[in-house]
Amino acid sequence: xxxxxxxxxxxxxxxxxxxxxxxxxxxxxxxxxxxxxxxxxxxxxxxxxxxxxxxxxxxxxxxxxxxxxxxxxxxxxxxxxxxxxxxxxxxxxxxxxxxxxxxxxxxxxxxxxxxxxxxxxxxxxxxxxxxxxxxxxxxxxxxxxxxxxxxxxxxxxxxxxxxxxxxxxxxxxxxxxxxxxxxxxxxxxxxxxxxxxxxxxxxxxxxxxxxxxxxxxxxxxxxxxxxxxxxxxxxxxxxxxxxxxxxxxxxxxxxxxxxxxxxxxxxxxxxxxxxxxxxxxxxxxxxxxxxxx
Amino acid sequence: xxxxxxxxxxxxxxxxxxxxxxxxxxxxxxxxxxxxxxxxxxxxxxxxxxxxxxxxxxxxxxxxxxxxxxxxxxxxxxxxxxxxxxxxxxxxxxxxxxxxxxxxxxxxxxxxxxxxxxxxxxxxxxxxxx
Numbered sequence: 001x002x003x004x005x006x007x008x009x010x011x012x013x014x015x016x017x018x019x020x021x022x023x024x025x026x027x028x029x030x031x032x033x034x035x036x037x038x039x040x041x042x043x044x045x046x047x048x049x050x051x052x053x054x055x056x057x058x059x060x061x062x063x064x065x066x067x068x069x070x071x072x073x074x075x076x077x078x079x080x081x082x083x084x085x086x087x088x089x090x091x092x093x094x095x096x097x098x099x100x101x102x103x104x105x106x107x108x109x110x111x112x113x114x115x116x117x118x119x120x121x122x123x124x125x126x127x128x129x130x131x132x133x134x135x136x137x138x139x140x141x142x143x144x145x146x147x148x149x150x151x152x153x154x155x156x157x158x159x160x161x162x163x164x165x166x167x168x169x170x171x172x173x174x175x176x177x178x179x180x181x182x183x184x185x186x187x188x189x190x191x192x193x194x195x196x197x198x199x200x201x202x203x204x205x206x207x208x209x210x211x212x213x214x215x216x217x218x219x220x221x222x223x224x225x226x227x228x229x230x231x232x233x234x235x236x237x238x239x240x241x242x243x244x245x246x247x248x249x250x251x252x253x254x255x256x257x258x259x260x261x262x263x264x265x266x267x268x269x270x271x272x273x274x275x276x277x278x279x280x281x282x283x284x285x286x287x288x289x290x291x292x293x
Numbered sequence: 294x295x296x297x298x299x300x301x302x303x304x305x306x307x308x309x310x311x312x313x314x315x316x317x318x319x320x321x322x323x324x325x326x327x328x329x330x331x332x333x334x335x336x337x338x339x340x341x342x343x344x345x346x347x348x349x350x351x352x353x354x355x356x357x358x359x360x361x362x363x364x365x366x367x368x369x370x371x372x373x374x375x376x377x378x379x380x381x382x383x384x385x386x387x388x389x390x391x392x393x394x395x396x397x398x399x400x401x402x403x404x405x406x407x408x409x410x411x412x413x414x415x416x417x418x419x420x421x422x423x
Contacts, residue, residue, distance in 0.1 A: 026303040033309065058393035059365040059423040062328035069321045096302055099313030106316045124395035126327055133320035 036101060036143035040108040043142020043179070048112050048135055052186040057131030061261060065134065068259045072137050075178070076101060078171055079144045097144070105139030106132060138182055141175070169227040170244060176289025177249040177282040178256075184281050185256040194273035202276055209249075209276075209283040214242045216287030242287075249282035250275055332363025338392060338417035340371055342410050343399060354408045355401045356415055360392045366420035367391050373402045374414040391423065 047053050080097040110132045113119050119128050184190060197205070217237060222230045228237055254275045257263045263271050285292065343355040358371055369389040377383050385402035392398050404413075 026305045029303045029306045055391060055423065058391070058396070059367075062324045062331060066321055066324040066328055069317075069324065073317075093302065096306060096310040099310040099317065100306060101313065102317045103309050103313030106313070106320075122397035124393065126323065126331075127393045127396050129320055129323050133324065136316070136320065 033100070033104065035146040036104045037108055039146025040101075040104050040139040040143040041112075043145060044105070044109060044135060044139035045112075046183045047138050047186070048109060048116070050183075050186055052188065053134060054113075054118055054131055056186060056260060057134050058127040060130065060134065060259075062130075064259045064261070065130070068137065069133070071255075072140070073098070075175075076140055076144060079141065079175060082168055082171060083145060098140075101140040101143040102136060104143040105136040105141075108143075109135035109139045141178065141182075145175075145179075166227055169241065170248065172289045173241075173245040173286035174248050174252060176285040176287070176292055177245075177252040178285070179289070179292055180285030181249070181253050181256055181278055181282040185253075185262065185278055186260055190257070190278055191262055191270075191274055193277045194270055197273050197277070199269075202273055205276055205280055209280050210242060210246055213246060213249075213283045213287035214238060216284070216291070217241050217245070220287075220290045245286045246279070246283050249286045250279045253278035253282045332394065334363040336360050336364055336366035336369075336392065336394075336420055337362040338366060338369060338420070340415040340417055342408075342413065342415065345408055345410070348403065350405075352404045352407055353401050354404060354413065355399060356387075357397055357399050358389060358392055358417060359397045360394055363394050365391060365393045365423050366417075367423040368419075368421045369398075369417050370419045371400060372416055372418050373404075373408075375404050375406060375408050376412055377406045386418075392420070 076098040077091075077094050080094040080101070081091075110119075113131055113135065118131065214237075221228055221232070221237060228241060254263075257274055257278060262274060266274065338358055338360050340356050340358045343357045345352060345354050347353070354373065356371065356373070358369065360366055367390065369392045370386055371389065372384065372386045375383040375385075383404055383406055385404065387400040387402060389398045389400060402408075
């Protein structure tokens with residue numbers, strides 16, 4: 001409550017002096033587009049500045065990249081439905097917004113990679129498209145999340161209501177998990193950490209992941225924004241929110257590691273270890289999703 | 294709610310969304326095409342002289358390495374041999390981090406003697422699969 005105070009005050013002052021253009025006009029859309037670019041850069045920049053991502057752009061398995069692309073489409077449409085850079089009312093709107101986000105993600109990633117000198121003459125089309133295409137995914141998620149970062153209090157309120165359904169809650173956790181896991185998965189450190197951990201460490205990390213995640217879930221719950229009303233018993237929240245959330249975090253972590261070819265030629269123990277290592281940030285992202293998004 | 298349901302999508306939004314759809318299908322199409330019908334042949338690396346200039350008290354030979362195979366080569370070692378006077382050869386080597394399929398990367402060798410395009414021998418000696 002105290003934390004939200006100054007923010008709300010600031011947005012109220014801004015909206016008092018600055019009446020937004022009505023929805024459906026080009027002016028309104030251009031404002032939303034500017035927000036989307038800002039979101040794409042905020043979310044995409046850590047990955048645009050990760051060299052493993054540039055390398056994955058040309059040597060990653062094309063079949064897996066294609067699958068990741070196809071899977072990202074329902075995710076983006078869902079994100080547009082639940083959040084999105086404009087409030088949407090109907091699936092046509094959601095799909096249109098999704099492709100706007102793709103365009104924004106592609107253009108912003110392309111421009112930044114070009115400015116970084118990572119796209120040069122002499123590179124094959126496959127390399128250039130691979131590099132930009134891979135970065136388009138996180139950037140489009142960022143473009144759609146832009147509302148969370150720049151929305152007015154009324155828009156925020158509308159989003160929060162939609163997340164109060166159970167599916168909405170789980171979807172939001174998945175997005176949070178992707179948000180944090182995606183920026184760490186391509187780095188070599190994920191595998192290095194997994195190599196160095198013993199089974200005791202792995203168990204400890206699972207325990208810590210659950211504790212941290214539940215702490216976040218509890219914090220959100222007591223703020224009254226969550227799906228479960230505050231005052232629900234510990235075990236009920238733990239079983240209904242924290243455990244499914246952790247399973248989602250581990251699945252996301254496994255999928256991303258597989259897509260980035262981190263799990264190939266790994267023994268089962270290392271594989272498990274790496275999924276749980278990446279599952280840690282994924283779990284924190286899932287738990288904190290209401291604070292991030 | 295009713296007023297909002299019927300609010301139209303402005304033309305600018307349709308245009309940007311159309312571009313997005315185009316980009317999405319193009320990237321996806323290229324990836325699927327690459328995965329299904331793409332070149333899966335091992336790296337085929339050719340190295341050629343790009344330029345020769347004086348540098349300090351020696352000579353700088355810049356080379357261009359090209360991979361015509363379908364797979365990316367990592368840590369490509371490029372070697373240059375320059376026959377010097379007296380039957381000896383001057384050698385130099387450089388490592389390129391990555392040489393993706395159908396792409397080019399550049400590097401350079403410093404030689405003490407003046408290299409000639411005809412006499413200098415350039416080749417890739419090893420690589421690692423990424």
